[in-house]
Amino acid sequence: MKTVLKTACAALLLAGAIGSAHAGDISLEHPWSRATPAGAPVGAGYVTLKNAGAAPDKLISATAPDVAGKVEVHQMTMDGGVMKMRPINGLEIPAGKSVELKPGGYHIMFMQLKKPLVAGETVKGTLSFEKAGAVPVEFKIEAIGAGAGGMPGHKGH
Amino acid sequence: MRTLTRLALILWSAAALAAVAFAGLFWFTSGGPPTPAIGGPFRLKSQTGEMIDSAALKGRPYAIFFGFTHCPEVCPTTMVDMAALMAKLGPAAKDFKIYFVSVDPERDTPEVLRNYLSSFEPHVVGLTGTPDEIAKVAKEFRVYYRKTPLDGGDYTMDHSAFVYLMGKDGGFRNVIGYQEKPDRALEKLKSLLEKG
Numbered sequence: 102m103k104t105v106l107k108t109a110c111a112a113l114l115l116a117g118a119i120g121s122a123h124a125g126d127i128s129l130e131h132p133w134s135r136a137t138p139a140g141a142p143v144g145a146g147y148v149t150l151k152n153a154g155a156a157p158d159k160l161i162s163a164t165a166p167d168v169a170g171k172v173e174v175h176q177m178t179m180d181g182g183v184m185k186m187r188p189i190n191g192l193e194i195p196a197g198k199s200v201e202l203k204p205g206g207y208h209i210m211f212m213q214l215k216k217p218l219v220a221g222e223t224v225k226g227t228l229s230f231e232k233a234g235a236v237p238v239e240f241k242i243e244a245i246g247a248g249a250g251g252m253p254g255h256k257g258h
Numbered sequence: 259m260r261t262l263t264r265l266a267l268i269l270w271s272a273a274a275l276a277a278v279a280f281a282g283l284f285w286f287t288s289g290g291p292p293t294p295a296i297g298g299p300f301r302l303k304s305q306t307g308e309m310i311d312s313a314a315l316k317g318r319p320y321a322i323f324f325g326f327t328h329c330p331e332v333c334p335t336t337m338v339d340m341a342a343l344m345a346k347l348g349p350a351a352k353d354f355k356i357y358f359v360s361v362d363p364e365r366d367t368p369e370v371l372r373n374y375l376s377s378f379e380p381h382v383v384g385l386t387g388t389p390d391e392i393a394k395v396a397k398e399f400r401v402y403y404r405k406t407p408l409d410g411g412d413y414t415m416d417h418s419a420f421v422y423l424m425g426k427d428g429g430f431r432n433v434i435g436y437q438e439k440p441d442r443a444l445e446k447l448k449s450l451l452e453k454g
Contacts, residue, residue, distance in 0.1 A: 138327075138334050140373035145330040171410070177331060179436060183402050184332045185416040188409065204331055205437070211330075212412065245377065246338035248331075 125233030126154025127194065134211075134240040135247045136220040144169075144218045146209035146240045147202045147248070148228075152194040158232045160192040160200075163209050165226030165240075170213030172226065177205060186210075191231070204248035209240075218242045296422060296430035297322075298398030302359065302391060305372035305384035310357070316428055319450045320355045323421045324401045326362035327374045332419045332436060333358075337378045339437075340421065343444055344381045350451050351381070359395060360386045361403035361417045423447070426454035 132148035146165075152158050163172040173188045192207060194200045202208050211224065218224065224240040301311045321340065325333035337358070344351045358375060360366035363386045366374075371384030386392070396403055403417040421434040423446060431450055434443045 135331075135334070138337075138374050138377035140370065141327060141334070143328050143330045171412075173408070175330075179419065182418050182420055182435065183416055184329075184419045184436070185406075186330075186414050187406070204335070208330065245334060246342065248335065 125158070125230070126152055126156075127158055127230050127233040127236060128153065129228065129236060129238050130199075132238050132240040133247070134218055134224050134242045136242055136245040137214065137218045138245065139217065141217065142212070142214055144211040144214055144224075145204075146211060146224060146226075147204065148209070148238065148240070149199050149201045150192075150194050150228075151199045152196060154232075155196050156232065157193055157195050158230045160194065160228055161231055162229045163226060164229075165209075165211055165224050167226075168215055168218065168224050169211035169226075170215065173210045173212065174207065175210040176207050179205070194230075220244050296398075296400050296433075297424055297428060298395070299428075300385075300391075300395040300398065302385040302387040302395065303368055305368050305375055305386075307368050310383065310385060312428060315355075317426050318353070318355075319426050319431070319454055320357060320424050321421050321434075321447075322357040322359060322399065322424060324359045324361050324396060324399070324403065324417055325419075326360050326415050326417070327366050327370055328362065328414060334377075336419065336421065336436065337375075337382060339440070339443070341378055341381065343440065343447055346440075346444055347447060347451065351447070354381060354451065356382045356421070358382050358384045359392070360384065361392060361396065361401070362405075362415050363387055363389055363392050423450045425450065 128151045130149040130151060132146065134144060134146045137144045150160060160174060163174060165172050174192055175186050176189050177184065177186045192200060200207070220242050222242050224242060226238055226240070227235045228238050229235045299312045301309060304310050323336060325336070340356050344354065360371060366386050368384070368386060371386060375382050375384045399422060401418045403415055405413050406416055407413050419436040422430060423432040423434065425431045432446045434446060
């Protein structure tokens with residue numbers, strides 16, 4: 102039984118190593134987005150970026166040509182009750198660490214939306230890293246209130 | 259320039275907090291309703307093109323939020339949270355209005371607001387006006403907002419993300435902060451609806 106488990110673990114590790122080989126040492130976990138109000142020109146995408154490598158990498162750009170004319174990496178901050186949003190010039194993912202893009206912090210900003218983001222659908226795109234190159238990503242679109250303070254179920258994001 | 263901007267932001271935030279603190283202090287010391295340190299008369303165009311005059315709102319408490327439609331997170335989630343609170347309040351909040359004042363009147367025309375806010379009906383009323391009208395109402399409500407350029411001629415807005423609760427006399431009653439706990443927000447709304 103132990104051997105079986107060991108073998109299974111080894112197989113999983115191997116599979117993981119092969120899987121992440123495509124994106125260098127970067128893996129993307131739980132990419133999600135939020136449905137947009139009617140006619141909203143912008144939307145946001147969130148994802149956890151994991152760097153299993155021994156060297157830092159950097160998220161430098163993103164695309165989602167089916168839905169957005171322009172995509173940027175932004176940081177949102179709350180400063181004395183004032184919401185501020187700024188594009189950032191590369192988001193570093195330290196070696197062996199994860200960086201979470203989540204509500205209230207870093208996000209992928211979908212701009213010049215070509216169509217509303219509808220819950221249940223996905224946003225297909227790519228995230229480009231300095232070392233790992235272009236990594237395909239599919240953001241699952243959740244309900245319009247997902248990740249909001251008053252809505253349960255997304256505290257973990 | 260950056261330092262100046264930051265200073266302006268700090269001053270505005272301080273002014274808003276001082277106003278809230280002052281209103282709270284007055285409440286405690288007088289035992290009565292606070293002076294309207296936050297708020298003032300306004301006359302703005304709704305998403306249906308109707309002029310909304312604050313004088314006509316007398317007798318009914320309301321909520322007011324300053325945002326814009328090119329806002330990916332704070333504005334839609336605040337509206338969703340408010341809609342959820344309205345649903346919890348049920349019939350008690352049947353005629354309660356949440357005014358969504360655009361701090362980006364250049365892009366947020368009544369038509370743009372109507373389309374956007376159709377996702378949050380029936381409680382939310384969008385308000386827009388000329389840049390001067392918006393500047394005036396923002397000042398009255400101690401709301402900070404500022405245009406921030408993005409690449410390619412685009413821009414975004416920094417803005418205060420409070421929901422102000424206003425009494426039936428038009429005076430400030432309370433504030434719901436961004437991502438405030440739903441239970442606390444609900445209590446504040448209940449109190450507003452009960453006491454006016």
